[in-house]
Amino acid sequence: MGVNDMEKKPLKIVTIGGGSSYTPELVEGLIKRYDEMPVSDYWLVDIEDGKEKLEIVGALAKRMVEKAGVPMNIHLTLDRREALKDADFVTTQLRVGLLKARCKDERIPLSHGFLGQETNGAGGLFKALRTVPVILDIAKDMKELCPNAWLINFTNPAGIVTEALLRYGVHKKVIGVCNVPIGLEYSFADILGVDKDKITVDFAGLNHMVYAERVYNDGKDVTDEVIRILTSPDTKSQTMANIKDLGWDVATFKAFGVIPCPYHRYYYKTKEMLNDELEGFKSGKTRAEVVMEVEKKLFEMYKDVNLQDKPEELAKRGGAHYSDVACNVINGIYNDKNTIIAVNTKNNGTLKQFEDESAVEVSCYIGKNGPVPVETVTDLPIFAQGLVGQIKAFERLAAEAAYTGNYNTALLAMVTNPLIADDVRGRKLLNEMLVAHKDYLPQFKDVIEKIEMVERAEF
Numbered sequence: 091m092g093v094n095d096m097e098k099k100p101l102k103i104v105t106i107g108g109g110s111s112y113t114p115e116l117v118e119g120l121i122k123r124y125d126e127m128p129v130s131d132y133w134l135v136d137i138e139d140g141k142e143k144l145e146i147v148g149a150l151a152k153r154m155v156e157k158a159g160v161p162m163n164i165h166l167t168l169d170r171r172e173a174l175k176d177a178d179f180v181t182t183q184l185r186v187g188l189l190k191a192r193c194k195d196e197r198i199p200l201s202h203g204f205l206g207q208e209t210n211g212a213g214g215l216f217k218a219l220r221t222v223p224v225i226l227d228i229a230k231d232m233k234e235l236c237p238n239a240w241l242i243n244f245t246n247p248a249g250i251v252t253e254a255l256l257r258y259g260v261h262k263k264v265i266g267v268c269n270v271p272i273g274l275e276y277s278f279a280d281i282l283g284v285d286k287d288k289i290t291v292d293f294a295g296l297n298h299m300v301y302a303e304r305v306y307n308d309g310k311d312v313t314d315e316v317i318r319i320l321t322s323p324d325t326k327s328q329t330m331a332n333i334k335d336l337g338w339d340v341a342t343f344k345a346f347g348v349i350p351c352p353y354h355r356y357y358y359k360t361k362e363m364l365n366d367e368l369e370g371f372k373s374g375k376t377r378a379e380v381v382m383e384v385e386k387k388l389f390e391m392y393k394d395v396n397l398q399d400k401p402e403e404l405a406k407r408g409g410a411h412y413s414d415v416a417c418n419v420i421n422g423i424y425n426d427k428n429t430i431i432a433v434n435t436k437n438n439g440t441l442k443q444f445e446d447e448s449a450v451e452v453s454c455y456i457g458k459n460g461p462v463p464v465e466t467v468t469d470l471p472i473f474a475q476g477l478v479g480q481i482k483a484f485e486r487l488a489a490e491a492a493y494t495g496n497y498n499t500a501l502l503a504m505v506t507n508p509l510i511a512d513d514v515r516g517r518k519l520l521n522e523m524l525v526a527h528k529d530y531l532p533q534f535k536d537v538i539e540k541i542e543m544v545e546r547a548e549f
Contacts, residue, residue: 100130101424104177106170106228107184107245108134109144111388112412114400116181117151119413121158127421133165133173139188141168143389150392157398170231177236179420182228183244186220187530189385193378194526200371202519204510205364207377209247209298210356211509215488216523218250219500220530222258222492225251229261240460242267242419243434244412247485249297252434252449254489265461266434266449267419268297270351272411278305281319282312292467293432293453294441295351299481300432300451301474302349304466317344334366347471357477357508422456430454435461442469443479448486480508495533500524 105116113134120129134151136144148166155162167173174180185192195213196206205211225245232239240263243251252266271293279286284307292304305316319325321340333352336359343350356363370376384403391401415431422429430453437450440463444450454461470478487503490496505516521541524531528538 100128101178101420102131102133102176103129103420104133104135104173104180106135106173106180106182107140108166109136109140109142109147110183110185111143111147111385111392111404112183112244113147114150114154114392114404115413116416117154118400119417120162121154121160123417123421124158124160124162127417127424129162131163131165133167133177135167135170135173138168144168146389146392149395150397153395153398154400170228171235174231174235174239177232177239178424179242180228180232180236180239181242181244181416182225184221184224185245186217186224187527189378189382191220191527191530192217192381193376194523196367196376196378197371198523198526199519200367200376202515202522203364203368204515204519205356205360206367206371207356210353211507212504212519212523214247214250215484215500215503215507216527218247218254218488219492219534220527221245221247221251222254222489223533225255226259226493229255229259229264233261237261239263240265240420240423242416244268244416247297247488248434249299249449249451250485250488250492252297253485254493256436256447256449257489258493263460264435265419266297266451267415268432268434268451269411269415270298270353271300271302271432271451271453272415274302274349274351276411278302278316281316281325282307284308290430291432291453292464293451294467294470295451295474295478296449296481296485297434297451298351298353299357299478300351301346301470302351303468303470305349313349317347317349320349334363336362336366346473348474360509419456423458423460426458428455428457430464431456431461433461435463438463440467443475444482448482477508480506492533495531495535495537497534497537500534 134148144166152164192208195208195216199212200206207213208217243266245251248266248268255264275289275291276286279289288308290306291302293300294303295301304311305313321343336355432453434449434451437444437448438446440452441450452467453464484503484507487499491500491503501520504510504520505513510516524538
């Protein structure tokens with residue numbers, strides 16, 4: 091369907107994982123852009139276990155729309171196929187196993203002395219193993235029910251999910267989005283004292299492993315100035331709500347010549363990040379437990395029938411600017427804007443060290459035909475290629491393991507990740523996590539039964 095055809099009718103947008111605490115972000119984003127993107131029907135989809143949250147969020151969404159005075163119909167359903175029929179855009183923001191699974195993703199690795207984080211290391215692997223089969227199933231439904239729709243995935247780990255969709259999915263109109271690049275853009279605008287709209291960035295790398303190669307202020311390359319300001323003792327360290335604010339070594343940062351993202355701290359400051367997480371683990375306050383508390387408070391607020399706006403407290407959840415990215419991607423495609431946005435997409439020769447089929451996170455023009463990498467994005471400097479290449483190997487193996495249920499592939503993914511890099515302890519960690527998450531890993535059913543059988547025999 092071309093953009094001119096799309097303009098002839100209002101939009102139908104579907105969000106799978108509609109009961110998420112993030113949904114008010116999206117609703118606000120759609121309301122703000124209604125004049126450009128007339129959404130007539132917005133469907134929020136969830137599963138039976140998420141029904142209560144879906145109803146709470148859905149009621150708030152209806153109040154927000156009513157207050158804004160826009161003719162957007164909010165639909166709530168547990169029937170995904172009903173919602174997907176003839177959709178124009180589908181966004182995914184789901185969490186298989188809910189926050190209890192995230193808690194295991196963080197606490198089990200920490201109990202073995204490894205970093206516990208939902209998108210990095212062992213936690214990222216297991217979130218992918220649970221998530222990829224579900225997302226592939228959604229893509230299969232889309233191929234049948236809304237073949238012209240774009241799937242815009244925000245579900246973490248977005249890089250592995252996009253990799254799996256590109257390699258194993260039947261629906262190829264796929265874009266992975268993340269709020270890390272846009273968060274950096276806002277930071278750069280802030281330290282330069284200019285409007286965010288003046289800032290463009292050449293991003294290159296992978297999801298949560300992306301570097302800002304060049305920063306432009308109104309078209310002028312100001313990368314050196316940004317690095318100078320960021321390494322000044324008067325500048326506050328740039329990070330995110332969910333990542334410990336550990337400053338960078340000034341000499342190393344300057345040597346990079348490019349700007350790392352907040353998630354790079356897990357790889358360049360591994361010991362400090364691990365020690366910080368171990369402290370939280372011992373006190374019973376991993377990030378998962380913090381998020382559980384934040385979510386509990388948020389949903390109590392969402393229940394208030396007088397609440398008609400997205401509460402400021404949502405920023406503590408860690409998804410700042412999420413709606414801006416997702417809605418700007420939709421807007422770019424729908425109105426053929428060729429907006430520059432960093433997204434996860436097919437490499438197609440953009441970064442020479444990766445196969446064409448691989449998913450990369452790079453700055454793209456977003457227009458009616460989807461993402462097209464900007465011409466100025468270049469290969470990463472040599473110091474970054476090794477780390478990024480190792481993470482891509484991990485992503486490839488994780489995507490394949492999630493799709494096939496092959497134990498050896500999952501084991502290779504685990505020990506390939508630089509946050510694990512331990513054959514014996516990595517294998518023990520893999521086995522323990524497979525058993526812990528067995529209710530959400532049907533593709534590993536036979537493997538898990540064998541692991542449990544061996545454990546019973548040893549006991």
